[in-house]
Amino acid sequence: MQSNSRLEMKHISKQFGGVTALDEVSFEIKPGEVHALIGENGAGKSTLMKILSGAYQKDKGEILLEGQLAKINTPKDAIDLGVAVIYQEFMLAPDLTVAENIMIDKLSTGKGIINWRKLKILAKEQLSKLGFDEIDPGAKVGSLSVAYQQVVEICKCLTRNAKVLVLDEPTAVLTFTEIQKLFEIINRLKNEGVSIVYISHRLEEIFELSDRITILKDGGYVGCVNTNEIDKHRLVTMMVGRELNQLFPDRHAKIGEEILRVEALHAGKLVNDVSFCLRAGEVLGFSGLVGAGRTETMRALFGVDPKESGKVTYFGKEIIFKEPKQAIQQGLGLLSEDRKKQGLMLEQSIRINTTLAAMHKAVNKFGIVNHKKEKEYVKEILGSISTKYGSPEDNVNSLSGGNQQKVALAKWIAADCKCIILDEPTRGVDVGAKMEIYKLINELAEKGVGVIMISSEMPEIIGMCDRVIVMRQGIVSGELTRDELSEDNLIKSAMGV
């Protein structure tokens, strides 16, 4: 590793209106370094990276590239200087081919005629450099898996000679094996001298990958540490600014009667002969790789997707939920994994979102909404789960990820669920909000609610669940009791070894 920096961001400040988003934040990265950038949601990571990529303008401070003052005013400036950012939502055109996407900025050369053969060869070259010969340059990007799409996105950046590559939560949508592949790519790029800024909430990954870690909090600079000189506990303390003694709070729930029994459920390719049961006050985990059929099982149970066969016994009665309305009337709730696409109406108010599944409570028999009653009710519920928001009339997308998730949860608390399915309840939320969501899950269980929690984060499954069902390729591949829970056992079950 060379000692001089590739990129230096010095004392960057940025204000939005009257609010300080970044205050004198500095960041530095060397050639061939993986530098992790961490902090809770709203700490200023994204703002800092958007300034680097030219999406935002800084108010104060300077950016140096290879020791030279760099002017980055537009995204094009950043690209020309060799800075590339890969966001969680890819900037790909799904209907174009892999080659077209990789070479997209070479398509408008002004000549009007494109040498398709050359385009494909160049794309192929770039793909095989990263060790992905199996991706066909002629395939439509929309037909690829998310992991391959990510590879295409990385290739696109590399053809622009990116020297600084920013990866924003790159593993959030990847499966276990895909993550390992991504790490290989990162290490390969690192050896070629590319500087990589790695943003992630998953501390395990940061410890595995990074050389150094810069910590931000509330728009301010906390510090920069060498990864091998710090432990997880101290890192979390720096991030949150207070001691988090226990990531997973204690639960004092009494596990009661069986409330739900699913037997031999079949629904599509990914739900094959799935059986399990749930008791009141119990937190039942669903572990497994992405695409193992966990979400599909729950969607079929909840009546979103059709079922082929199977028997469901709910509070002692045999029942098949034909549509979500019926399930909700019986006190069953489903928090979906993708809150932006399936959970929330981002452009609508917090109030409307919170009461969506329980509108009947504020509506009289003529269908007229009592706004005053509704507002009080919303405030009460959001207060009880310590959601931070301005006014119930604000749009949901004005909230941070953690608070958005709390609104999505509040919707189901408002609906008085007796049994609730939580699909990746802490995806994309920061450590502080995670702990509050765990507390909330415990409170639900203590009230006697049966909780099913699908999660791809093993520490969370181990820390929270009384019992765990492991799924693999649409079948139940194992059931682990609390005493048997370990990462080892979970992986073995999930991989089928």
Add this chain to the structure above:
Amino acid sequence: MTKLKKGNPIKHFLIEYNTYIIFLVLLIVCTILSPDFFTAMNLRNLALQQSAPVIIAIGMLFVILTGGIDLSVGSLMAFGSSFAAVLIMNYGIHFVPAILIAMCAALLLGMFTGVLVAYAKMQGFVASLAMMTIARGVAFILTQGRPIRVDEGTLDLLVNRNFHFPIIIISVIIVIIFFLIQKFTAYGRIVIAVGSNSTAVQLAGIRVKRYIVSVYAISAILASLGGVYIAARASTGSATIGMGQELDAIAAVVIGGASLAGGRGFVFRTVIGALVLALIGNIMNLMAVPSYPQDVIRGFIIIAAVLLQVLTSKQEQTV
């Protein structure tokens, strides 16, 4: 992100009420431009003329709120007008039940469009485009291609001065009812919710498809009533009326600040949107602008009005 307080109350006021401000400015400009504009007779004519476009725009608004679009309203006007006239003249039915029967028939056609959209997963544009030619065709079949003159003492009563011009009163009542529906009922709430994120709404236990069918049905009923208005003013049912009316209705909704992606739109502002279009047409007629340049000017004014919406709503986001 922290919620920001709006700094400048005047700016905020301008952004919030831009549709109304455009309308007021236009009103003043028209009054200055032509001495004939601000007269009782001209305003009454305007009100009679605009009763139909206003309620049709309201129907369009509800479809657009769900994220759909209804291109069939112009044809459904022709259908409503023709069917009512045929029932009165050929079958001797009293004009009130005749109108109601025509509206019920239009309701069925609207539901058909809605079912195609909600259950057959057709795009609203395509389904209503098909209904546009179907309804127009049916209207021609009913009238056998000829305008049908209705007797005095039937439809013309709807525009009778002695009864205080019933169509204006009915339209005002309809506007108020739909304003109340949008603001205070669960139905209005769900229509907006469907346009914002129909998956989330479905997962919250709401039967989204039924709501989608209902908005196309509402749009069809209001369009057929609008057609009856026109028949009343001309004392003639005709299959050729309402051509291009769907575009005026969409323009009115958009000038009223709605998003064509759904989830955002306003009843009163849509009415103002329709009236803005009407004023533009009216003043150009009064000033004897020839009809072809009129179209060009109207187009540019629509662009200007919508551009103003876009610019001010951008302001809103970055303030």
